[in-house]
Amino acid sequence: MPTFRLKLATLFAILLHGLFVSSAFSQDDPLPSWNDGPTKSAIIEFVESVTREGSPTFVRPINRIAVFDNDGTLWPEDPIPFQLAFALDELKRLAPSHPEWKNNPVLQAGLNDDIPTLLTSGEKGLIEILDASHTKITTTEFDKRVQNWSRTAKHPRFKRRYLDLTYQPMQEVLRYLRANKFKTWIVSGGGADFMRVWSRRVYGIPPEQVIGSVGNTKFGMQEGLPVLIKEPGVSFVDDKTGKPVGIHRQLGRRPIAAFGNSDGDLEMLQWTTIERKTSFGLIVHHTDAVREYAYDAHPKSSGKLVKALEQAKGNGWVVVDMKNDWATIFSPEK
């Protein structure tokens, strides 16, 4: 049946043509929200160098692991980290059933959005806020609360839902890396339980690729059903020297690319890049007070960037100048 075979061959030719064309097209500009310049070129050159077969910098897909800080790297951390906004909203929602909170100055500061008092209360105060808003419930109930909150709560300045405030240029980097067979992971000081509720929807990152701070959790049977209860206290803080430890505990090997924005990411950048054959480090420098925020040495919140910036040049880390490198800041609203 030569006619049939001819048709089949034509069909395959069209299919193959389609594959090549679409692949060439997608490689045209993988980072359209980045202005042309050395920052954008550095990202593309790194990806091309590890994916070019036969090159001395080639990395097998199995080892293409990239880690991303979240707050300040994939979305804003001002005026307060989004998880703290969730905690304060939860405090207000739950306060009517907790008259005893009236006697607690830290919780009162939280209920009154008195951020300066909260900040002076330090880590101890923060843990009190987290314990009151995040614990003594099952993990299932917690997931539901995060979901409910994220459906309506909006950022005070940008008037968008928090989950709609991701950086478009970084979303493009995530997709570009995955298109090149990287696995993308979050490594954040934020709570793993908080981020996992929406990490797949917001970043295309499944829960098992989220590394974060971890609270105490206890297994038990309630009326014949297995439950995990979120208990007061923090068992692991995934920040600063905790980040390489968190990567080791969960990933079990070193990434080849790390993206951060503050001194909290310094050790993760060191662990990923120093004395490695092939690696990439990037710091998002917040320089755009008009479209987002500008801060480094004197931050109002958690994103202090001094040491990591000093060490960037010596370690070959790419520093993003948000104002000049990013054509667009935020992803389109969903």
Added chain:
Amino acid sequence: MPTFRLKLATLFAILLHGLFVSSAFSQDDPLPSWNDGPTKSAIIEFVESVTREGSPTFVRPINRIAVFDNDGTLWPEDPIPFQLAFALDELKRLAPSHPEWKNNPVLQAGLNDDIPTLLTSGEKGLIEILDASHTKITTTEFDKRVQNWSRTAKHPRFKRRYLDLTYQPMQEVLRYLRANKFKTWIVSGGGADFMRVWSRRVYGIPPEQVIGSVGNTKFGMQEGLPVLIKEPGVSFVDDKTGKPVGIHRQLGRRPIAAFGNSDGDLEMLQWTTIERKTSFGLIVHHTDAVREYAYDAHPKSSGKLVKALEQAKGNGWVVVDMKNDWATIFSPEK
């Protein structure tokens, strides 16, 4: 060029034929080392039920997660768990540089293979052995030591290298699940650092899909290079109620299939199967003293199986009778 096209079409026809044939062949008997019977059928029926599109029990590939205990489930745990064999061999190797161990009765028991004394020293004694053999070194040095040991150390009864002692029927289950788009994870009381050195080579499971007990680890810079130091002490025990907690911490969601062999796996089986729409639980019952070991209520080592066995029937967990269900015990030596 019709001739060329004809050849191309023929080539495609051959390729497609090859694909269909190999796929049909591999589905012929995915579990050749399992004797026919209700146990083997139950595994196959579960996999077919979750992969049949349109069926009410269909599970999307993204949610097909199966967790496996290691010691006693994927390989033996007698006469002592293999990691303890490693620890005792390391003690002997390191003893000449540690004259102070002479004054420590637990370490002396370890050096003399005096297992009864070790067992009576309980968890505290075990941690002393682990601290002496596993810590105060970098994670890189530890990996090297595990690798060196695994190249030569042999099981006292089976005279094979430990890593060559996996159960062939369970290796087939791992491969069968992965061929059906499951992700396979290890959830073991053993040390994550120990297992990750060889998990990919031995089971095809990458380091990030290994959940285990975790020691204290500290990040630091040594002569300008970043290192992780394994420190004394245990920060997380992935056993019993710890298993669902470990799954939650690392995977962040519930598996749909769990495979274990002892009461240490009870809570993992409960968490995976109770009140779930689609799920599967399996217990390997060691009933073959001739080819492997026979034990449950009175084990010499860690594999006590009483409570989980009692609860198997009520929860619909499949119990493997090793003697009668497994045609072969061990995988071929590599």
